[in-house]
Amino acid sequence: MTNRRDFIRITAYGAGAFAMSGGFLQAVKAFSSPEKSGALKVDLTRTPTYCEICFWKCAGWVYKSEDGKIWKIIGNDEDQHCNGRFCPRGTGGIGMYADEDRLKTPLIRTGERGKQVFREAGWDEALEYIASRMKTIKANHGAESLALFTHGSGSSYFTPLLKAFGSENIAEPSYAQCRGPRDDAFLWTFGEEVYSPEITDIRDTKCLVLIGSHIGENMHNGQVQEMSDAIDKGATIITVDPRFSTAAGKSKYWLPIKPSTDIALLLSWIHEIIYNEYYDKKYVERYCLGFEQLREHVKTFTPEWAYGITTLAPDLIRKTAREMADASPAVIVHPGRHVTWYGDDTQRTRAIAILNALLGSWGRRGGFYRPVRITLPSHPMPEFPVPGKTWTDLFPGQYGAATGVVSNAMIDASIPGNNPGYPIKGWIVNGTNLINTIPNQANTLNAIQNLDLLVAIDTMPAEITGWADVVLPECTYLERYDTLRTGPHRKPAIALRMPATEPLYDSKPGYWIARELSKKLGLENYFPYEKQEEILDWQLKQIGSSLDEMKKTGVKTFEREADDLYYAPDEEVAFATDSGKIELYSAAFEGLGFDPLPKYTPHEEPPDGFYRLIYGRAPMHTFGRTANNAYLTDLMDENTVWINPKIAKIWDLANDQYIWLQNQDGVTSEFPIKVRITERIRWDSVYMVHGFGHAQKQMKRCYGRGASDTQLITRALVDPLMGGTGMRGNFVTIVTEKAEKEVAS
Amino acid sequence: MRYAMAVDTKKCVGCSDCVVACQTENKVPVGYCRDWIVEVTDGTYPQLEMEIRSERCNHCENAPCVRCCPTGASHFAEGGIVLVTPNQCIGCGACIASCPYDARFPHPDGHVDKCTFCIHRIKNGLKPACAAVCPTKCIYFGDLDDPNSEVSVILKKRKSKTLIPEAGTVPHLYFLI
Ligand code: SF4
Numbered sequence: 001m002t003n004r005r006d007f008i009r010i011t012a013y014g015a016g017a018f019a020m021s022g023g024f025l026q027a028v029k030a031f032s033s034p035e036k037s038g039a040l041k042v043d044l045t046r047t048p049t050y051c052e053i054c055f056w057k058c059a060g061w062v063y064k065s066e067d068g069k070i071w072k073i074i075g076n077d078e079d080q081h082c083n084g085r086f087c088p089r090g091t092g093g094i095g096m097y098a099d100e101d102r103l104k105t106p107l108i109r110t111g112e113r114g115k116q117v118f119r120e121a122g123w124d125e126a127l128e129y130i131a132s133r134m135k136t137i138k139a140n141h142g143a144e145s146l147a148l149f150t151h152g153s154g155s156s157y158f159t160p161l162l163k164a165f166g167s168e169n170i171a172e173p174s175y176a177q178c179r180g181p182r183d184d185a186f187l188w189t190f191g192e193e194v195y196s197p198e199i200t201d202i203r204d205t206k207c208l209v210l211i212g213s214h215i216g217e218n219m220h221n222g223q224v225q226e227m228s229d230a231i232d233k234g235a236t237i238i239t240v241d242p243r244f245s246t247a248a249g250k251s252k253y254w255l256p257i258k259p260s261t262d263i264a265l266l267l268s269w270i271h272e273i274i275y276n277e278y279y280d281k282k283y284v285e286r287y288c289l290g291f292e293q294l295r296e297h298v299k300t301f302t303p304e305w306a307y308g309i310t311t312l313a314p315d316l317i318r319k320t321a322r323e324m325a326d327a328s329p330a331v332i333v334h335p336g337r338h339v340t341w342y343g344d345d346t347q348r349t350r351a352i353a354i355l356n357a358l359l360g361s362w363g364r365r366g367g368f369y370r371p372v373r374i375t376l377p378s379h380p381m382p383e384f385p386v387p388g389k390t391w392t393d394l395f396p397g398q399y400g401a402a403t404g405v406v407s408n409a410m411i412d413a414s415i416p417g418n419n420p421g422y423p424i425k426g427w428i429v430n431g432t433n434l435i436n437t438i439p440n441q442a443n444t445l446n447a448i449q450n451l452d453l454l455v456a457i458d459t460m461p462a463e464i465t466g467w468a469d470v471v472l473p474e475c476t477y478l479e480r481y482d483t484l485r486t487g488p489h490r491k492p493a494i495a496l497r498m499p500a501t502e503p504l505y506d507s508k509p510g511y512w513i514a515r516e517l518s519k520k521l522g523l524e525n526y527f528p529y530e531k532q533e534e535i536l537d538w539q540l541k542q543i544g545s546s547l548d549e550m551k552k553t554g555v556k557t558f559e560r561e562a563d564d565l566y567y568a569p570d571e572e573v574a575f576a577t578d579s580g581k582i583e584l585y586s587a588a589f590e591g592l593g594f595d596p597l598p599k600y601t602p603h604e605e606p607p608d609g610f611y612r613l614i615y616g617r618a619p620m621h622t623f624g625r626t627a628n629n630a631y632l633t634d635l636m637d638e639n640t641v642w643i644n645p646k647i648a649k650i651w652d653l654a655n656d657q658y659i660w661l662q663n664q665d666g667v668t669s670e671f672p673i674k675v676r677i678t679e680r681i682r683w684d685s686v687y688m689v690h691g692f693g694h695a696q697k698q699m700k701r702c703y704g705r706g707a708s709d710t711q712l713i714t715r716a717l718v719d720p721l722m723g724g725t726g727m728r729g730n731f732v733t734i735v736t737e738k739a740e741k742e743v744a745s
Numbered sequence: 746m747r748y749a750m751a752v753d754t755k756k757c758v759g760c761s762d763c764v765v766a767c768q769t770e771n772k773v774p775v776g777y778c779r780d781w782i783v784e785v786t787d788g789t790y791p792q793l794e795m796e797i798r799s800e801r802c803n804h805c806e807n808a809p810c811v812r813c814c815p816t817g818a819s820h821f822a823e824g825g826i827v828l829v830t831p832n833q834c835i836g837c838g839a840c841i842a843s844c845p846y847d848a849r850f851p852h853p854d855g856h857v858d859k860c861t862f863c864i865h866r867i868k869n870g871l872k873p874a875c876a877a878v879c880p881t882k883c884i885y886f887g888d889l890d891d892p893n894s895e896v897s898v899i900l901k902k903r904k905s906k907t908l909i910p911e912a913g914t915v916p917h918l919y920f921l922i
């Protein structure tokens with residue numbers, strides 16, 4: 001399977017153009033640029049950017065007032081990601097730049113780790129300190145003992161730095177803590193992932209099925225926009241959620257499922273679709289492998305069977321299966337995005353992939369479109385050294401189906417007692433607040449106490465910076481260039497981010513930080529350009545554009561080479577799976593010792609007096625990253641705990657009352673959280689928005705506001721296939737008095 | 746000319762983008778807002794219904810705030826837009842008390858503030874900032890006297906309501922239901 005893993009690693013959408021090898025060149029020139037008449041005028045009052053408040057990366061314009069101050073950020077009309085409309089977080093992006101609590105200067109720890117005693121340092125000294133520790137780790141343990149945890153644009157610079165140093169231990173928590181199971185499930189089924197932005201053709205769908213996906217509360221901009229278009233066109237929306245989400249409120253069918261039973265529902269839908277012969281016979285015959293085994297497998301999974309598990313009426317299951325069939329192939333059973341729930345998440349999203357295959361939606365209008373992207377040439381660079389060991393040598397034999405690097409495996413390997421194949425001794429943490437990202441905080445802190453080096457690179461004094469040896473202040477996206485955005489979409493396109501203003505304080509762009517550090521390590525030949533704009537201009541010229549042109553347009557969209565947004569009728573398709581077919585039955589999983597077809601396994605249920613902790617998003621925040629943004633805290637400055645009225649009555653709770661939550665392991669939320677009594681949540685669960693309850697005093701607006709779900713997620717249900725940390729197996733009870741703590745004001 | 750706005754409650758997701766866009770466009774100080782979101786849930790689990798509305802000044806045809814303003818700072822501008830002239834406003838708050846929609850607030854600079862229908866933008870042929878930014882495109886704006894305007898067309902096509910019609914204010918803010 002090594003070959004397959006390598007194959008996937010190359011095709012998987014990930015690092016920016018700069019991190020790609022020269023061998024990845026594509027005939028980009030084949031794309032013709034649309035003719036534009038009339039000369040372009042430079043608008044001096046605005047500069048192009050693409051948003052960094054979330055991963056959707058909408059392209060827009062930063063406008064300044066006459067006094068030179070940033071005034072507003074508005075979407076770029078030419079951009080496919082946003083169609084000229086930013087979401088509230090992007091519109092409020094100025095708050096990230098203007099935040100007076102930002103990291104201002106490099107810091108070096110002087111006190112005990114975690115006690116937050118730092119002294120200010122110059123860049124040279126801070127980088128020298130890091131480089132010397134890195135060299136010591138390399139000398140004592142090997143370069144692989146240094147790990148990078150990364151999120152966002154900075155990944156494009158710290159990834160090559162780490163590779164040049166000799167380590168491929170580069171993990172994005174967005175894999176094992178978020179969308180990994182989904183990406184793997186689709187890769188192993190269709191030979192292709194669903195990318196970001198997802199290739200869901202929502203604007204043309206006739207039926208959109210959301211399983212725990214709360215589009216509209218997650219502001220994944222393009223999807224929200226297209227869901228609205230679909231509503232206009234009369235599409236049927238089916239929402240499966242124990243909570244009456246915003247999307248449920250817009251749905252023709254809401255299935256108030258008992259949490260943790262989704263696989264049973266999916267299997268019974270598959271049963272209905274097969275045994276009523278609703279499936280797309282031609283499609284299945286032509287493209288799919290393993291239909292007979294699947295048919296046999298789901299034989300007994302009737303809606304009546306599922307009723308006893310999911311609490312959903314058989315009639316409702318039948319009707320919704322029929323709706324999907326009627327819409328087929330213009331139907332999307334949405335793969336979701338944050339899918340690390342119960343530890344069998346790869347199998348659940350496999351069931352979703354299988355359902356889509358049966359409905360013939362993959363590669364079809366109103367289902368999943370065929371994405372294209374531009375691969376920019378990267379300038380010639382020395383080869384990276386081949387590391388002696390990778391993350392798979394940390395705990396050999398684990399997570400055989402993983403196609404990404406498992407961050408929690410690297411954290412576990414930082415704890416000597418876990419007897420890893422080799423130790424992880426240093427972390428560089430870029431743009432990800434591991435304390436509030438990784439479940440089981442005690443484990444993360446234990447790992448940190450065993451490190452020889454912890455560097456945190458961020459714009460804000462997020463919790464992780466408090467544990468670092470060296471803190472490096474990165475400037476915000478409004479103050480820097482970054483790699484060109486080339487993400488996949490319906491049409492190939494590029495977008496430019498350029499600084500709208502000079503960096504505040506002594507903060508620096510990620511590119512500069514990585515390059516300066518490379519010099520201290522003798523690796524500067526991997527960063528031959530002093531300024532990032534030189535690379536951008538060079539790359540743009542290779543595809544017939546230039547930095548000057550992009551400064552005027554912000555976005556450049558090309559035409560597709562061919563009319564192939566969907567498969568042609570009867571097209572021969574070679575899927576990038578082992579068999580070249582859509583694998584309903586996964587022989588590969590079987591070979592790895594996993595179930596070749598998804599099974600339903602019951603999950604633990606909350607004990608008496610406890611409720612399942614469910615968390616999600618609010619449209620005005622991105623994780624905890626925006627929690628201190630003045631514009632966005634103005635919209636929502638704390639989370640609430642949603643409690644069903646029946647439960648509120650039992651506990652004698654009132655709306656707006658502050659309570660604490662205590663989980664099954666006796667961990668109590670550090671801060672109190674406001675009660676919201678609402679019919680919108682099931683009686684066996686409570687719900688809160690993720691990203692609040694910050695314990696970092698330096699973030700003044702969000703310190704102590706609301707509760708942190710991560711703190712209460714001490715138990716991770718780890719997916720044996722790929723290491724994803726399921727986070728919905730935690731139960732909380734209600735604590736109304738906690739004398740020693742006060743409500744933070 | 747009679748400017749009006751219609752918000753589609755079937756599409757609005759309550760994201761508050763209209764609120765931030767208004768704040769930045771109109772330099773409304775953080776902590777204040779000219780538009781806001783209301784969510785109404787009816788029923789018992791799992792028989793539920795929800796309506797989400799983006800609300801603001803209704804630019805009433807029969808505006809109590811204009812009637813009660815002692816200085817004439819509150820007035821009708823072109824197209825029936827209800828405006829406050831800051832330097833004529835003495836901050837007495839009579840209009841705030843008279844507005845049934847709670848659409849007005851005391852600006853920290855000492856005058857009363859509220860939604861202007863982004864008159865500075867519509868004069869330049871642009872949509873109000875909230876309508877221009879809304880990711881679900883659920884805010885329609887235009888001239889009721891022009892049968893082909895976006896707002897006239899959608900109001901003809903869809904069922905709609907206004908808020909507190911019994912107050913007799915004749916609002917120009919409609920909600921598509
Ligand atoms: S969806 Fe919103 S936060 Fe994400 S990139 Fe787009 S504007 Fe920014």
Ligand code: SF4
Nearest residue numbers: 757758760761763879
């Ligand atoms: S921006 Fe649009 S969708 Fe969002 S709350 Fe306002 S009106 Fe509703």
Ligand code: SF4
Nearest residue numbers: 767860862863873875
């Ligand atoms: S019309 Fe303009 S002033 Fe009124 S709420 Fe919308 S953005 Fe604000």
